[in-house]
Amino acid sequence: MDNISVILDKSHRDYTGSKMGMWLFLVTEFFLFAGPLLLYAVYRYRFHLDFQRGSAGLDMPLAALNTVILITSSLTVSLAIVSVKKGSKRLGIILLGISALLGMFFIMDKYIEWSEEFRRGIYPGSPSLLTRSSGEVIFYGLYFFMTGLHGLHLAGGIVLIKVMILQIIRGKIHETDFVQLENSGLYWHLVDIIWIYLFPLFYLIH
Amino acid sequence: MNGSNYRDISCLTYLLVWAGLIFLLFINIMVSRLYSGLFSLVANILIASVQSFLVLSFLMHLKSEKGVLRLIVPLTIIIFFILAGMIFSDAAFR
Numbered sequence: 001m002d003n004i005s006v007i008l009d010k011s012h013r014d015y016t017g018s019k020m021g022m023w024l025f026l027v028t029e030f031f032l033f034a035g036p037l038l039l040y041a042v043y044r045y046r047f048h049l050d051f052q053r054g055s056a057g058l059d060m061p062l063a064a065l066n067t068v069i070l071i072t073s074s075l076t077v078s079l080a081i082v083s084v085k086k087g088s089k090r091l092g093i094i095l096l097g098i099s100a101l102l103g104m105f106f107i108m109d110k111y112i113e114w115s116e117e118f119r120r121g122i123y124p125g126s127p128s129l130l131t132r133s134s135g136e137v138i139f140y141g142l143y144f145f146m147t148g149l150h151g152l153h154l155a156g157g158i159v160l161i162k163v164m165i166l167q168i169i170r171g172k173i174h175e176t177d178f179v180q181l182e183n184s185g186l187y188w189h190l191v192d193i194i195w196i197y198l199f200p201l202f203y204l205i206h
Numbered sequence: 207m208n209g210s211n212y213r214d215i216s217c218l219t220y221l222l223v224w225a226g227l228i229f230l231l232f233i234n235i236m237v238s239r240l241y242s243g244l245f246s247l248v249a250n251i252l253i254a255s256v257q258s259f260l261v262l263s264f265l266m267h268l269k270s271e272k273g274v275l276r277l278i279v280p281l282t283i284i285i286f287f288i289l290a291g292m293i294f295s296d297a298a299f300r
Contacts, residue, residue, distance in 0.1 A: 023275060027278060027282050031282075038293045074261065075223075077213075078265050082217060102234070111264075113295065164262075192261060196258055196261070197254050
């Protein structure tokens, strides 16, 4: 390739660089949750009975269903990437659509769960919650903050998946250039991993 | 060519990983029902860590990545435990 062609060539992409950048971003996302997680650890040690009481008030079966939903959505995202890499764009779009739909089911379940808690007077700063012990107030504060933060990340992931669907339709993602889709998949799997830890820490305290 | 630099995983492997994750979720719930206290907490975290390992290794392809990318997760975990040690030692002396 001559010098003019090199200057005009816009097709250069750094696959490894893209992946590295995404992983570094995921590390920052991990530490965003690690801080509150360590806070949780300290206060659980200090108020373990109150945390137990708090956990008993949560809807574990619904949260378990949410975990199944999220794990399944990780599967469909992975299968979508495989489909696109093999040239099956239509199947990839369908699988990504299913992933986004599962994500929306998760958020809908979260809405149902939080609505029930709000109905019982459990929400940050509620007069009813403030009559409970300090440990329970801290538990619910951490619960709403961490699951809420996770929910926001999930919502962002759903938007990202929809953008990836559009990119596939426009032909920007295909079997020879799919790093955007892989990176989006990495983000989605991290959101899954975060929930894999949040579920037992908040819902399985006995 | 902007292809991946790792070996592709078969759809069957993805399905097996999914089944493993669901099974471990079930085990996690059962452990919390049958046991309590510190044992239950440690078991829950260990099971969640195994689930995370499966997601990281197979779904996020760390198992077949090459080069410095493979170091990112171990380094992150080391830094996390250093931070945890600092925070717990601070809390212990309050």
